[in-house]
Amino acid sequence: MSLPHAVLGMLRYRPMTGYDLKLFFDKAMESVWPAQISQIYRELSLMEAKGWIGSHIEPQETRPDRKVYSITDDGEVTFKEWLEKFPRSLSVTTRDDFSLRMFFSSGLSPEELKFQLKRFIREKQDEISDQQAVERYLEKMSEEMGHPEDEFHWRMTLRRSSILAEALILWAEDCYEELVEKYPS
Amino acid sequence: MSLPHAVLGMLRYRPMTGYDLKLFFDKAMESVWPAQISQIYRELSLMEAKGWIGSHIEPQETRPDRKVYSITDDGEVTFKEWLEKFPRSLSVTTRDDFSLRMFFSSGLSPEELKFQLKRFIREKQDEISDQQAVERYLEKMSEEMGHPEDEFHWRMTLRRSSILAEALILWAEDCYEELVEKYPS
């Protein structure tokens, strides 16, 4: 149940609409906590009912009215309590569709598996490139929102994705080479 | 929807009960695809309804009767089709409770964050140690089940967890040092 806390975390920076939150989730937090727009709207309703956030309507002429949410004192307390309660870290590796197939891949031709590993490596490299856009966005946001001290924490967190992607590339390359050794083509 | 396919993959090796499957999930596949026992039983019913697996009762005297499931021809086909349809690899980093708190951790004292990072590192080290038990179990199973060629694939897959855990340790150590530099205590 961390989506509402992620939302609270963002609303501490400034009031936002569901749509604003979606942009932030997509552009900055995808690698930490992705969220669907439908899920965000549903969660916002629940959070308002709990009194963690409040809202007001900002009428617009050419666009649909904006429903702007802001965090309440209750929300601040809830967020703080959550933040201080660090969980045991879970294994990151859980429920990976690619690895599950790999686990059972003795039923596949070595050539097919080699092909999939190459593709995997390319995708991870793209992931690393995408990280640069994320960093640019966060830099912009920390200026805009006037919370310069947060950028340091954001960057620390985000580096995780790149480090993991790099580790996975090494893993896949290693697997590839083992396959070539075992089944030279 | 990969839990049923994981189950099919295992039943290819040999017929098993829900309880047997749970043991295999816990001991060998936790880092790839964890599953609750209640989820397994539910899934087995659905899979039998679809005709992917069949079952027969093995009466026991001192223990509850065993309901042993085996894969059908239909199940084999379904499994093969799934196996060949490798997905785009998703970012592994998604939905991590620890990182989400880290992302917003400017609200925490640097000392607290340092403490949590140390704990994180210890937990990852334990994770790496646990991997050795997994490897021993898989070695035993590949002998027992008479599928020696699978062990190679299992090991390739499992190494992923250790590699990721090692990468995360480096990440956390890096963060720790940056914190010490920024906030010397």
Added chain:
DNA sequence: GAATTCATGTAACTTGTTACATGATTTA
């Protein structure tokens, strides 16, 4: 002329988690 952006949501569905229920046997 088609796709994207801004802006709101609802409904149905799928998947995963937690709690409950039973009960004999074995190990610590």
Added chain:
DNA sequence: TAAATCATGTAACAAGTTACATGAATTC
């Protein structure tokens, strides 16, 4: 004597995904 193992499940709940609905303005 308490906990773990073997062995079956059901029910309720929580969380995530996909599909649907609307519609003007803007960009490609």
